[in-house]
Structure formats: C-alpha cells, structure tokens
Amino acid sequence: MKPRSKRLVLVGGGVALLVAAVALVLNAFQQNLVFFHTPTEVAAGKAPSGKTFRIGGLVEVGSIQREADGITVRFAVTDTARTIPVAYRGTLPDLFKEGKGAVVQGRLESDGTFRATEVLAKHDENYMPPEAAHAVEQAHKAGATVKQ
Amino acid sequence: MIPELGHFALVLALVLALVQAVVPMIGASRNRLALMAVGRPAAQGQFFFVAFAFACLTWAFVTSDFSVEYVALHSNTATPLYYRITGVWGSHEGSLLLWALVLAVWTVAVTVFSRHLPDVFLARVLGVLGWISVGFLAFMLVTSNPFERLLPGAPEGRDLNPLLQDPGMIIHPPLLYMGYVGFSVAFAFAIAALLSGRMDAAWARWSRPWTTVAWVFLTAGIAVGSGWAYYELGWGGWWFWDPVENASFMPWLLGTALIHSLAVTEKRGAFRSWTVLLAIGAFSLSLLGTFLVRSGVITSVHAFATDPKRGLFILFLLVVVIGVSLLLYAWRAPRLSGGGSFAFVSRETALLGNNVLLSVASASVLLGTLYPLFLDALGMGKISVGPPYFEAVFVPLMTPVVVLMMFGPFLRWKGDTLGPVVRRVAPAFVASVAIGVGTAFAIGHVTPRTVLGLALAAWVVLASLQQLLARLGERAGASSAARLRGLPSAWWGMWLAHLGVGVFIIGVSLVGSLQQNLDVKMKEGQRAELAGYTFVFRGVQDAPGPNYDAARATLDVSRGGVAIATLQPEKRLYRAQGMPMTEAALDIGPFRDVYVSLGEQLPDGSWIVSLYFKPFISWIWLGCTLMALGGIFAAADRRYRKLAERRAPAAAARQAA
Numbered sequence: 001m002k003p004r005s006k007r008l009v010l011v012g013g014g015v016a017l018l019v020a021a022v023a024l025v026l027n028a029f030q031q032n033l034v035f036f037h038t039p040t041e042v043a044a045g046k047a048p049s050g051k052t053f054r055i056g057g058l059v060e061v062g063s064i065q066r067e068a069d070g071i072t073v074r075f076a077v078t079d080t081a082r083t084i085p086v087a088y089r090g091t092l093p094d095l096f097k098e099g100k101g102a103v104v105q106g107r108l109e110s111d112g113t114f115r116a117t118e119v120l121a122k123h124d125e126n127y128m129p130p131e132a133a134h135a136v137e138q139a140h141k142a143g144a145t146v147k148q
Numbered sequence: 149m150i151p152e153l154g155h156f157a158l159v160l161a162l163v164l165a166l167v168q169a170v171v172p173m174i175g176a177s178r179n180r181l182a183l184m185a186v187g188r189p190a191a192q193g194q195f196f197f198v199a200f201a202f203a204c205l206t207w208a209f210v211t212s213d214f215s216v217e218y219v220a221l222h223s224n225t226a227t228p229l230y231y232r233i234t235g236v237w238g239s240h241e242g243s244l245l246l247w248a249l250v251l252a253v254w255t256v257a258v259t260v261f262s263r264h265l266p267d268v269f270l271a272r273v274l275g276v277l278g279w280i281s282v283g284f285l286a287f288m289l290v291t292s293n294p295f296e297r298l299l300p301g302a303p304e305g306r307d308l309n310p311l312l313q314d315p316g317m318i319i320h321p322p323l324l325y326m327g328y329v330g331f332s333v334a335f336a337f338a339i340a341a342l343l344s345g346r347m348d349a350a351w352a353r354w355s356r357p358w359t360t361v362a363w364v365f366l367t368a369g370i371a372v373g374s375g376w377a378y379y380e381l382g383w384g385g386w387w388f389w390d391p392v393e394n395a396s397f398m399p400w401l402l403g404t405a406l407i408h409s410l411a412v413t414e415k416r417g418a419f420r421s422w423t424v425l426l427a428i429g430a431f432s433l434s435l436l437g438t439f440l441v442r443s444g445v446i447t448s449v450h451a452f453a454t455d456p457k458r459g460l461f462i463l464f465l466l467v468v469v470i471g472v473s474l475l476l477y478a479w480r481a482p483r484l485s486g487g488g489s490f491a492f493v494s495r496e497t498a499l500l501g502n503n504v505l506l507s508v509a510s511a512s513v514l515l516g517t518l519y520p521l522f523l524d525a526l527g528m529g530k531i532s533v534g535p536p537y538f539e540a541v542f543v544p545l546m547t548p549v550v551v552l553m554m555f556g557p558f559l560r561w562k563g564d565t566l567g568p569v570v571r572r573v574a575p576a577f578v579a580s581v582a583i584g585v586g587t588a589f590a591i592g593h594v595t596p597r598t599v600l601g602l603a604l605a606a607w608v609v610l611a612s613l614q615q616l617l618a619r620l621g622e623r624a625g626a627s628s629a630a631r632l633r634g635l636p637s638a639w640w641g642m643w644l645a646h647l648g649v650g651v652f653i654i655g656v657s658l659v660g661s662l663q664q665n666l667d668v669k670m671k672e673g674q675r676a677e678l679a680g681y682t683f684v685f686r687g688v689q690d691a692p693g694p695n696y697d698a699a700r701a702t703l704d705v706s707r708g709g710v711a712i713a714t715l716q717p718e719k720r721l722y723r724a725q726g727m728p729m730t731e732a733a734l735d736i737g738p739f740r741d742v743y744v745s746l747g748e749q750l751p752d753g754s755w756i757v758s759l760y761f762k763p764f765i766s767w768i769w770l771g772c773t774l775m776a777l778g779g780i781f782a783a784a785d786r787r788y789r790k791l792a793e794r795r796a797p798a799a800a801a802r803q804a805a
Binding site: 006009010014017018024025028029031032034035036054066069070071089091092094095105134 | 382383491492497500501504505508511512515516519529530531532533534536537540541544545667668669727728729730745747748750751754756758
C-alpha cells in the first residue's frame with residue numbers, strides 16, 4: 001500500500017471504531033436510565049409501567065411490616081401528600097427507619113404496590129437523600145399553591 | 149496555641165508555593181540560573197511547613213482538642229487512637245490538607261530524583277507544581293481551614309463517621325491521593341514540555357517512571373477502597389459503579405492509556421501530542437474526581453462539603469487548569485507533529501487501538517457520572533445511571549482491549565506482517581475459546597458473559613505463558629534461571645501487570661456466575677444451607693467496643709460435617725452519633741469466601757442473617773496486586789537510573805529496534 005492509502009485505512013478504521021464505540025455507549029445509556037418520580041407523580045399515573053424507576057420520600061411512621069418469612073418487608077413511602085406502598089425482599093440498610101428519608105428502586109406492580117429491588121438510605125445521621133428531600137419539598141410547594 | 153501554629157505554617161507554605169510558582173518560571177523564560185535554582189529550596193521549605201501543619205492537626209486529634217471545630221466534629225475521647233489519627237483525613241478540611249501534603253511529597257521527590265534534568269525543564273516542572281499547590285493551599289485557607297476554632301470548646305466530640313472506622317480506611321485515602329496527586333507530576337512534565345517546546349523520547353523517558361508510580365498508587369488505592377466496600381458495607385458487593393468510585397476509576401483508565409502512550413513516545417517518538425493530551429486529561433480527571441467527591445454534588449459517605457463556596461472554588465480551579473492547559477496545547481501542539489512513522493500492522497497500532505478504547509471507556513464513565521448531575525442542575529428532572537449501563541458498556545469495550553493487550557506484545561514496533569503473528573498466537577486463541585466454553589459447561593453456568601469472561605482470562609494466561617517462553621527461547625544456551633534474570637525489569641513489569649488483568653477477570657467472571665446469597669430468619673440452634681455449607685446460629689451476645697455497643701452473633705460454618713470456621717458478625721451502635729453499623733464476618737479462602745452479615749432483630753427474637761458464598765472473589769484483589777506489582781517492576785527498570793548518561797532519542801530508538 002502507498003503511505004497515503006495506508007493512512008486512509010488507519011484513519012478510517014479509527015473513525016469506524018470510534019463511531020461503533022459511541023453508538024454502543026449511547027444505546028446502553030438510553031436503555032439503562034433510571035428516572036426518579038415523587039409519590040405524587042406515581043399516584044397521578046405519571047410513572048412508567050413495566051420499567052424500573054426510583055421513588056423517594058419519608059418512610060411513613062407505623063408502616064413497616066414484616067411478612068411471615070421475616071425477610072419480605074412492606075412499608076410506605078410518602079412525600080407528605082401521597083403515599084405509595086412498597087414491598088421489598090432482603091436486608092434493609094442500617095439507617096433505614098420510620099420517619100426518615102429513603103429512596104427505593106424497582107417497578108410498579110399492577111396492584112399499585114411498588115416492588116423494590118434496592119433500598120437506599122442515608123450514610124450518616126445528618127444527611128437526607130436528596131431525592132427524598134426533593135419529593136417532600138415538591139409536595140409542600142404543591143400543597144402551598146392549592147391553599148392560596 | 150498549636151492549632152494557630154499549624155494555621156500559620158499553612159500561610160507560610162502558601163507564600164513559599166507562590167515563590168515556587170513564579171520565580172523559577174521567570175528564571176526559565178529569561179534563562180537565569182539563579183532564579184531557576186530558587187525552585188528546589190522553595191519546594192522543600194513548602195513541604196516542611198505543610199508537614200508541620202499536618203502534624204499540628206494530628207496533635208489536636210491525638211490530644212482530643214475539641215476547641216478546634218474540625219476535631220470536635222470528627223473525633224471523640226472514646227475513639228481508639230489509630231482512628232483518631234486517621235480522623236485527620238476523615239472529612240473535607242483534613243483531606244484537603246492531606247492532598248496538599250501529598251502534593252508536597254511528590255514535589256520534593258521531584259527535586260530529589262531529578263538531578264539529571266536540564267535546569268530550565270526542572271524549573272518549569274516545579275513552577276507548574278507550585279501553581280497547583282497555590283490553588284489548593286488558597287482553597288484550604290479561604291474556604292476550609294482545618295484549624296478553625298470552636299469557642300468555647302466542645303466538652304465532647306461528635307466522633308468519626310463509623311463507616312470510616314475501619315483498617316481499610318486508614319490506608320485507602322493516602323494511597324488514592326498518592327495516585328491522584330501523582331498525576332500532577334505527569335501533568336507538570338507535559339506542561340513544562342509544551343512551554344519548552346521539547347517533547348522528545350527523552351522527555352517521555354523522564355516522565356514514564358513518575359507516571360507509572362502514580363498509577364501504582366492509584367491502582368492500590370482503588371483496590372483497597374473496593375475491598376473496604378466489600379467487607380464493610382455488608383452487601384457482599386465489590387464494585388457498585390457509584391459516582392465516587394467512578395471518580396477514581398476515570399483517571400485510572402486514562403492513566404493506563406497514558407502509560408502505554410508514553411511507551412510509544414519513548415520507544416518510537418510517535419503519539420507525542422496524544423501523550424500530552426492524555427497527561428492533561430488524567431490530571432484533569434483527578435481534579436474532577438476531587439471536585440465530585442468533595443464538593444457535595446454527589447451525596448455519599450465521601451461528600452462532606454455543605455458550603456457551596458467550596459464546590460465553586462474547586463470548579464473554578466478545575467476550569468482554570470483545564471482551560472489554561474488546553475489553550476497552551478492548542479498553541480504549542482502543532483509544533484509537535486512528526487515522530488516515528490509506523491505501518492498498519494505494528495505494535496504502535498495495537499497500542500493506539502487500546503488507547504482509543506480506554507479513552508472511550510473513560511468518557512463513557514464520565515457521561516454516566518455527570519449526566520444525572522447536569523440534568524439535576526438544569527432542573528430537568530432527576531435520574532440515575534446504575535450498574536446495568538456501565539456493565540453494558542464495559543464488557544464490549546474491554547473485550548477488544550484484553551484481546552489486543554495480549555496480541556500487541558507479539559507484534560514488532562514499526563511494522564510487522566500479520567500472517568506469521570496470527571499463526572503464532574492462533575493455538576493459544578483457539579485453546580482459550582475451548583477453555584472458556586468447556587469451563588462454563590463444567591461449572592454448569594453457560595451464559596455468554598461467563599463464556600466470554602473465562603475465555604478472555606484463559607487467553608491472557610496462555611498468551612502470557614507463550615510470551616515468557618518466547619523471551620526465554622531468545623537466549624539459548626544460558627541456564628533457565630540466568631535467562632529469567634536476564635529479562636529486563638520493565639518487561640517483567642508488563643508481563644505481571646497483564647497477567648494481573650487475567651487473574652482479575654477470572655475473579656470477576658467466577659464470582660459473577662457462581663456467587664450465591666441467602667437472606668434467612670434464624671433463631672438460636674437453627675441451621676441454614678448455602679452452596680454446600682451448613683450454618684448453625686449459636687445466638688447473639690452483647691459485645692461492647694471502645695466507642696460502640698454491639699450485638700455479636702456466632703455462627704458455626706461446616707461443610708459435609710467438617711467444621712470450617714466460626715464467624716461472628718456484629719451489629720454495632722456507635723454511641724456518639726447513635727448510628728447503627730453492620731460489621732460482616734468473613735472466612736477468606738483462596739478459592740472462595742464465606743461471608744455473613746447480621747441484619748435486624750425481629751419482634752419474635754430471631755435475627756435476619758445474610759449468608760453469601762463468593763467463589764474466587766480474592767482473585768479480584770490478587771489481580772490488582774499483580775497489576776500494581778507490575779507497575780513497580782516497570783518503574784524500577786535499570787534504564788531510568790542510567791538516564792543521566794544517555795539522553796539522545798536516537799539511542800533510545802536504536803535500543804528499541
């Protein structure tokens with residue numbers, strides 16, 4: 001090959017590789033985004049059905065219940081306006097408590113229960129998951145506008 | 149008094165950093181030796197004062213001086229002494245001080261080990277490092293003074309975050325910072341080269357050992373952090389694609405690319421501007437990592453800053469560093485064109501391919517880490533990008549990297565013919581595919597990912613052996629021990645690090661395919677079975693620690709009637725913050741870990757227990773250890789020590805050919 005065509009092959013190959021890689025990345029990105037919804041949005045039917053998403057808010061006081069197997073937990077997540085029942089099978093994080101903030105990831109079942117695959121709580125006593133804080137704040141804002 | 153001395157020492161260090169940043173640079177541009185010579189003592193003096201300040205803060209922690217706000221917030225009289233000392237870098241202010249200290253250590257190392265560098269070049273390197281130091285010391289003094297007084301002093305401290313009270317956390321931050329900050333040396337070399345317009349093989353040869361050592365520290369730091377997450381968080385996972393993990397992984401990926409690109413620049417004089425760009429990129433990502441982790445934009449155990457000023461300051465620093473260096477690059481890089489030409493089939497092409505893939509991988513992590521932050525900042529909704537995205541991207545991107553990684557060393561520099569090389573590696577390649585498929589069937593877990601992982605691991609191991617045999621075959625005659633010793637240290641470094649990747653893949657693939665987990669409710673005397681192991685719950689006792697109360701469970705683990713271990717996981721409640729913590733218990737073995745963590749107590753008196761069976765998980769860290777060891781071998785190569793005598797790029801090129 002002449003040097004010129006050699007360079008063409010090299011540059012062309014590099015560009016093709018890069019395009020393929022970028023296409024792969026963007027495709028994977030598109031398919032794996034997890035959106036966040038507040039309990040109010042979920043109650044209003046704005047959350048996607050059959051897709052994984054996150055909800056956040058406070059764990060409603062008095063809502064934590066264990067099923068007979070001891071492993072499955074049911075609790076409710078509230079943004080103080082609306083409440084979503086959640087079912088989760090597994091070990092809860094150390095700082096998961098009633099009345100405290102939590103974020104759960106999972107899918108919405110047809111009966112309206114949120115089946116969680118992951119429960120995130122905070123890392124120390126002072127800190128509230130920002131999604132949970134956001135949800136409560138949104139509900140407060142919405143509540144304020146209704147009252148006016 | 150002592151905290152004030154520490155504060156004052158920091159101010160003096162800042163003044164010296166300014167001197168180090170300005171005077172040698174002026175000297176270099178005017179070619180005045182006297183001015184250039186200021187750099188070395190200024191850097192060493194700065195090191196002295198930063199180390200003094202660090203000692204002062206440590207002293208305040210050791211003596212529990214709660215009239216210092218930072219100490220009051222992160223220590224407690226009941227905290228054990230070693231966690232009081234590590235509390236120094238347990239939060240924002242102190243970890244910045246550690247950053248500054250590590251930078252000073254690296255700078256002093258440059259002044260000590262770079263006697264052979266031309267004066268002008270060394271002056272510029274020290275000048276660039278001085279500017280970085282000015283940025284960080286000013287940041288600390290303006291927004292995050294660790295010596296801030298709390299008057300009147302608190303009677304008792306709030307204690308260090310219990311998650312950080314762990315041996316892994318003693319060494320993780322210093323190692324990681326040695327890595328992060330170490331890239332500032334590679335960056336300073338690149339900027340100095342851009343300023344001098346000198347960017348030849350000799351420059352790459354000066355820069356290489358520094359970059360490799362920084363990479364070794366970063367590798368070790370990430371590995372220790374991942375080990376900590378594995379046994380401390382109590383979920384049995386070793387990598388979560390958490391933004392803070394990504395923050396350290398991005399500079400690692402780009403740093404890996406940089407090491408390889410530097411090799412090409414040193415041996416062949418090619419890829420010069422690409423190498424400079426990678427050096428700028430690796431350091432910028434280190435800064436970005438510091439910003440992401442420390443500014444509070446990401447909430448995690450690492451994020452401390454509640455003050456938005458701090459985030460802004462780091463962001464400003466980041467913009468200045470990236471902006472100025474890219475401008476300089478745009479201005480100077482056109483002069484760098486040229487370098488050794490190479491054919492399509494050559495080792496250079498293989499390394500170029502790996503460089504591109506590693507950079508794309510790094511960019512994909514950047515995208516997944518930053519995109520949610522951007523959306524949030526713009527008020528366009530909250531999203532998260534989890535492990536599925538990163539796994540979907542990483543497997544296809546890293547597969548060709550691993551294939552090329554073992555193929556490249558068989559190719560000659562400059563040009564080679566594909567046919568004979570392919571014929572040489574074909575047996576190993578075919579055998580790897582067979583081993584991948586065969587092993588997947590043998591372990592009864594035939595998924596594409598398992599087959600791919602095992603085949604790649606086999607490919608790395610087989611090709612490594614073939615490379616070793618080929619190198620030994622080149623020196624016929626001598627005894628095999630003599631032939632082994634005759635191989636250069638740098639070659640052993642490459643070989644070990646690549647083999648480490650193979651060992652790492654074995655661990656990742658097997659633990660991913662074969663791990664088992666069971667959450668069960670257990671009462672005293674009850675048993676559970678997992679993966680052929682029997683766990684008998686022997687009850688829970690109180691086990692108070694120095695600054696916590698704990699419930700300690702005892703489980704007897706046996707297999708086929710043979711007792712294997714007694715595991716004692718704990719549920720702790722740290723008194724000062726009232727924070728609960730799970731402390732898992734592990735039986736670590738070369739081929740499997742058995743991992744038990746204690747959940748909560750149920751009203752009927754039984755406990756939730758999580759049992760994990762983790763085959764080959766230690767191989768993940770064994771692989772990282774081999775990679776780091778490889779880096780040490782590579783950096784210790786004799787030719788770097790003979791630097792002073794041989795400088796000509798021609799000599800380097802001749803030696804390579």
